[in-house]
Amino acid sequence: MFNKKTVRDIDVKGKRVLVRVDFNVPIKDGKVSDDTRIRAAMPTINYLLEQGASVILFSHLGRPKGGPDPKYSMKPVADYLSGMVKAPVKFSEEAAGPKAKEAAQNLKPGEILVLENTRFYEGETKNDPDLSAQFAELADVFVMDAFGSAHRAHASTEGVARILPAAAGFLMEKEIRYLGQAITDPERPFVAILGGAKISDKIGVIRNLLAKADSILIGGAMANTFFKAQGYPTADSLVEDDVLDLARELLKEGGSKIRLPVDVVIAPNAEEGAETKVMPVGPIPDGWKILDIGPESVENFGKVIKGAKTVVWNGPMGLFEVKQFAEGTFGVARVIAESDATSIVGGGDSAAAIQQSGLADKITHISTGGGASLEMLEGIVLPGVAVLQDK
Ligand code: ADP
Numbered sequence: 001m002f003n004k005k006t007v008r009d010i011d012v013k014g015k016r017v018l019v020r021v022d023f024n025v026p027i028k029d030g031k032v033s034d035d036t037r038i039r040a041a042m043p044t045i046n047y048l049l050e051q052g053a054s055v056i057l058f059s060h061l062g063r064p065k066g067g068p069d070p071k072y073s074m075k076p077v078a079d080y081l082s083g084m085v086k087a088p089v090k091f092s093e094e095a096a097g098p099k100a101k102e103a104a105q106n107l108k109p110g111e112i113l114v115l116e117n118t119r120f121y122e123g124e125t126k127n128d129p130d131l132s133a134q135f136a137e138l139a140d141v142f143v144m145d146a147f148g149s150a151h152r153a154h155a156s157t158e159g160v161a162r163i164l165p166a167a168a169g170f171l172m173e174k175e176i177r178y179l180g181q182a183i184t185d186p187e188r189p190f191v192a193i194l195g196g197a198k199i200s201d202k203i204g205v206i207r208n209l210l211a212k213a214d215s216i217l218i219g220g221a222m223a224n225t226f227f228k229a230q231g232y233p234t235a236d237s238l239v240e241d242d243v244l245d246l247a248r249e250l251l252k253e254g255g256s257k258i259r260l261p262v263d264v265v266i267a268p269n270a271e272e273g274a275e276t277k278v279m280p281v282g283p284i285p286d287g288w289k290i291l292d293i294g295p296e297s298v299e300n301f302g303k304v305i306k307g308a309k310t311v312v313w314n315g316p317m318g319l320f321e322v323k324q325f326a327e328g329t330f331g332v333a334r335v336i337a338e339s340d341a342t343s344i345v346g347g348g349d350s351a352a353a354i355q356q357s358g359l360a361d362k363i364t365h366i367s368t369g370g371g372a373s374l375e376m377l378e379g380i381v382l383p384g385v386a387v388l389q390d391k
């Protein structure tokens with residue numbers, strides 16, 4: 001079902017291999033403060049080194065405004081990587097042009113070259129063919145391993161892959177295997193859990209999962225909009241008033257597939273230490289807001305999850321960043337961790353919530369791509385994947 005060439009299918013010995021990684025990592029005081037994304041790229045990097053390739057890594061970092069900005073330099077990432085691998089790690093202050101080319105040409109098999117931020121070039125986000133051609137000049141083959149950027153057709157993702165022979169890295173392969181399998185050919189029952197802030201962010205995801213999943217469990221602020229659509233006053237809860245008709249439509253389309261919370265945790269404000277109450281779903285008292293799903297809802301959702309063979313989860317069940325409103329999210333995480341289902345978590349905040357719950361190692365696959373994982377769940381073929389060579 002994953003029908004693209006991977007690094008295993010191409011000859012890389014003695015070749016210069018340009019690898020698009022997702023090194024868009026947080027930097028604090030000039031140092032990498034979370035290396036999750038770097039570690040996720042290591043299987044591909046190590047494999048290429050073992051195979052005797054010279055490895056050129058490039059990525060975007062942050063949102064510089066189309067020109068060099070020291071705040072977004074890749075240099076700290078190169079330094080960090082250098083402490084992680086035995087191979088020599090070099091750094092090029094240019095990602096394209098003569099300096100980059102010279103650095104690439106001087107690179108020996110078994111060595112790594114990290115290029116400066118791709119977004120220091122205006123052509124990157126415009127998918128400028130000239131910039132793609134400059135990237136392509138640096139290497140013999142291209143490997144796409146930046147799943148988190150694969151939903152964007154940029155010069156360093158889609159553009160360069162049109163020019164060089166292009167294959168997927170191991171991270172890409174893994175992400176697409178799990179997410180793709182769940183969405184096209186899931187082992188059933190297939191249960192989707194949706195939450196987070198907004199319905200409007202995720203209309204495509206909800207629609208696609210309504211068609212594919214056997215049950216959909218809805219929590220988070222997203223559920224508030226459904227409550228209001230059903231006629232309950234939601235007081236100060238986060239609600240999207242402009243999609244109430246759509247919410248009613250989705251409820252009708254989904255029928256008994258859709259399950260909403262039966263109880264909620266409310267508070268007058270979202271601050272740590274705020275007074276909280278658990279109440280059955282119904283009119284929310286003035287001055288209060290819904291900030292989590294209640295224990296009975298966790299239990300109900302748990303029963304459905306226990307019977308599942310595939311679980312896909314996007315969107316926290318409540319404002320999990322504040323401890324008092326994290327129990328719904330962590331409770332659902334616990335049930336998933338205990339179940340035998342293949343479990344897949346997508347979405348930036350959802351991945352963070354799972355890490356915070358301490359149950360990350362009990363989840364089959366936690367996607368490294370926020371936006372990219374959502375587009376996969378929508379059933380969209382990512383441009384950075386479509387362009388890779390077929391097997
Ligand atoms: P993801 O990044 O996983 O796709 P979203 O960005 O859609 O998830 O939503 C995550 C955010 O939704 C979190 O910051 C969380 O605090 C917020 N959230 C969830 N439930 C509520 C709620 N009831 N009230 C306010 N915010 C909520």
Ligand code: MG
Nearest residue numbers: 347348349350
């Ligand atoms: Mg988010």
